[in-house]
Amino acid sequence: MRKLLFEKLLLISHVEKAAxxxxxxxxxxxxxxxxxxxxxxxxxxxxxxxxAEPAVVHSRWKAAAVSGxxxxxxxxxxxxxxxxxxxxxxxxxxxxxxxxxxxxxxxxGPALAKKLNxxxxxxxxxxxxxxxxxxxxxxxxxxxxxxxxxxxxxSFDKLGQFPRSRQDVVYYHCGIRPNEFYELKAKISDxxxxxxxxxxxxxxxxxxxxxxxxxQRVLTIDFDPxxxxxxxxxLLVEVNELQSRRESLNARLNNLSSQKAILDEQSxxxxxxxxxxxxxxxxxxxxxSEIILCPTCGTEHENSFANRFSLLEDREAxxxxxxxxxxxxxxxVGKIQxxxxxxxxxxxxxxxxxxxxxxxxxxxxxxxxxxxxxxKKALEFMAAEVESITKRIANLDHIINxxxxxxxxxxxxxxxxxxxxxxxxxxxxxxxxxxVNNLSPVHFEGIDAIISDTGSDQPRALLAYFYSYVHTVxxxxxxxxxxxxxxxxxxxxxxxxxxEAMFSFIFKERPAEAQSIxxxxxxxxxxxxxxxxKLQNEDHLLQASEYEAVGxxxxxxxxxxx
Numbered sequence: 001m002r003k004l005l006f007e008k009l010l011l012i013s014h015v016e017k018a019a020x021x022x023x024x025x026x027x028x029x030x031x032x033x034x035x036x037x038x039x040x041x042x043x044x045x046x047x048x049x050x051x052a053e054p055a056v057v058h059s060r061w062k063a064a065a066v067s068g069x070x071x072x073x074x075x076x077x078x079x080x081x082x083x084x085x086x087x088x089x090x091x092x093x094x095x096x097x098x099x100x101x102x103x104x105x106x107x108x109g110p111a112l113a114k115k116l117n118x119x120x121x122x123x124x125x126x127x128x129x130x131x132x133x134x135x136x137x138x139x140x141x142x143x144x145x146x147x148x149x150x151x152x153x154x155s156f157d158k159l160g161q162f163p164r165s166r167q168d169v170v171y172y173h174c175g176i177r178p179n180e181f182y183e184l185k186a187k188i189s190d191x192x193x194x195x196x197x198x199x200x201x202x203x204x205x206x207x208x209x210x211x212x213x214x215x216q217r218v219l220t221i222d223f224d225p226x227x228x229x230x231x232x233x234x235l236l237v238e239v240n241e242l243q244s245r246r247e248s249l250n251a252r253l254n255n256l257s258s259q260k261a262i263l264d265e266q267s268x269x270x271x272x273x274x275x276x277x278x279x280x281x282x283x284x285x286x287x288x289s290e291i292i293l294c295p296t297c298g299t300e301h302e303n304s305f306a307n308r309f310s311l312l313e314d315r316e317a318x319x320x321x322x323x324x325x326x327x328x329x330x331x332x333v334g335k336i337q338x339x340x341x342x343x344x345x346x347x348x349x350x351x352x353x354x355x356x357x358x359x360x361x362x363x364x365x366x367x368x369x370x371x372x373x374x375x376k377k378a379l380e381f382m383a384a385e386v387e388s389i390t391k392r393i394a395n396l397d398h399i400i401n402x403x404x405x406x407x408x409x410x411x412x413x414x415x416x417x418x419x420x421x422x423x424x425x426x427x428x429x430x431x432x433x434x435x436v437n438n439l440s441p442v443h444f445e446g447i448d449a450i451i452s453d454t455g456s457d458q459p460r461a462l463l464a465y466f467y468s469y470v471h472t473v474x475x476x477x478x479x480x481x482x483x484x485x486x487x488x489x490x491x492x493x494x495x496x497x498x499x500e501a502m503f504s505f506i507f508k509e510r511p512a513e514a515q516s517i518x519x520x521x522x523x524x525x526x527x528x529x530x531x532x533x534k535l536q537n538e539d540h541l542l543q544a545s546e547y548e549a550v551g552x553x554x555x556x557x558x559x560x561x562x
Contacts, residue, residue, distance in 0.1 A: 001481055002117055003075055004482045004483060006071075006517065009024070010069040011542060012551060020541055020542045020546060029515075030519075030533070032521070032522070032535070037535035044144065044487075045068050046483070052133070052156050054155070055156055056147065068083050079093060079098075087327075088104070098111070100560070105132075116480040119179030120137075121186040123189050129185075136165075141484050152450070195396045198389050201389060202393070209379065213379065238353055239354065243350065260333070274319065420445075458492065460498060483515040484511075484514050484515065485517045486518045503520075503524050507526060
């Protein structure tokens with residue numbers, strides 16, 4: 001089993017002109033501080049940088065428009081992940097760009113899935129099978145303060161993209177259903193969709209076939225050459241309409257290309273300006289005198305912190321402009337590709353109709369299309385098409401049956417029983433250790449059970465389930481073991497005995513192989529072997545004193561996203 005380890009997190013807000021750097025212990029890190037000191041915002045940012053949206057984000061944190069750089073390793077191989085707005089970058093430990101992305105589902109998610117050996121494939125609401133976003137990889141390892149203590153598997157947002165996926169996710173991580181199961185399941189889903197499409201096509205052809213047969217019984221065959229002229233005239237009208245549409249598409253393409261050229265030029269100018277601002281800033285920063293003489297015009301300038309901040313503001317405003325231009329260019333590229341595809345389709349239709357006109361105009365062979373012989377050939381063609389589609393459907397049915405047999409072979413009932421027995425034993429011991437006395441074993445007999453208790457018992461029951469499941473993942477799973485992030489366990493007014501039991505349990509039963517990161521107001525007298533980070537500034541996790549240093553460290557990575 002691979003292991004994901006968080007090493008360092010850098011957060012910066014150019015709105016607040018403040019930043020924060022946090023380094024994590026490989027075993028246990030406790031983030032301790034009173035309410036409103038930013039514990040939850042810090043913890044939410046860990047998986048957020050990797051594309052997993054927290055269930056709840058405070059409005060002030062959203063307004064700060066925070067960017068983050070996470071340094072992490074997978075089995076000792078170092079990486080860095082950057083997020084600014086909805087743009088993402090994945091880098092090597094040395095800073096080499098591996099991926100830049102603006103889509104989590106289509107770009108960032110699949111790339112991280114390969115690194116994390118995350119082979120789960122789910123079917124979305126539209127019937128499309130795909131690798132789900134990173135949140136589905138991190139779900140078992142995060143308890144969010146706002147949602148995680150009321151129901152398991154709800155600490156991230158936007159999970160409804162894959163309806164009825166809960167059991168699949170639970171079974172996947174703990175090893176009941178391995179990667180191969182979901183690969184086969186996706187293939188079956190894809191083949192079933194193809195079969196449904198073929199069946200719909202067959203019904204459409206059969207319907208057209210019946211209509212032609214009905215017309216044959218009532219139509220009089222007409223060999224009047226004027227009929228052919230009328231058909232040719234109709235084709236000419238269609239060509240003219242297509243030519244008009246082609247001109248319209250060309251005009252739109254030219255307009256889009258012009259817009260892109262303007263934005264490309266603006267981006268080029270802004271990048272050049274950014275480089276000059278960086279030179280000015282680096283020059284001023286390296287000067288130690290209070291007055292700096294401009295090498296160009298000879299004007300004297302005060303070498304103050306305010307002036308250096310002014311340069312930083314110019315730099316970040318330029319960078320924000322570049323991000324906005326990059327997004328607009330991406331949108332224009334998509335529109336240009338769409339219009340080009342549409343133009344290509346029109347061109348194909350024009351070529352087809354012109355070929356028909358050239359072939360038929362002199363010899364009056366349009367009776368292949370418009371006379372009784374045409375209808376006979378159309379009937380023959382459609383009957384052959386129905387037969388061909390029926391054979392393809394039968395072939396897909398055979399393939400689906402074979403895949404389902406392979407799927408049943410992978411579903412090892414004995415293995416499932418062993419895994420669920422292991423989880424049940426852990427859960428039984430843990431609810432006892434946490435004094436959850438009213439939760440009957442029948443309510444957590446299945447590993448995918450929905451844990452439900454009342455009052456202050458619910459958080460302790462969920463903590464027992466969280467730990468039982470992580471231990472089961474470690475014992476039987478094949479995916480990557482991710483850091484256990486636990487935010488604010490003291491929920492629902494726990495009494496002194498139970499809160500002490502919770503914190504003692506968190507450190508005592510923690511899997512030695514798993515990195516643990518805990519956010520809390522107090523440790524309630526429980527000690528641990530690891531690192532404690534104390535937050536003391538109310539309403540200010542990010543600090544102005546760190547802004548300049550963090551900005552310099554993030555700059556090389558931000559520049560590579562443009």
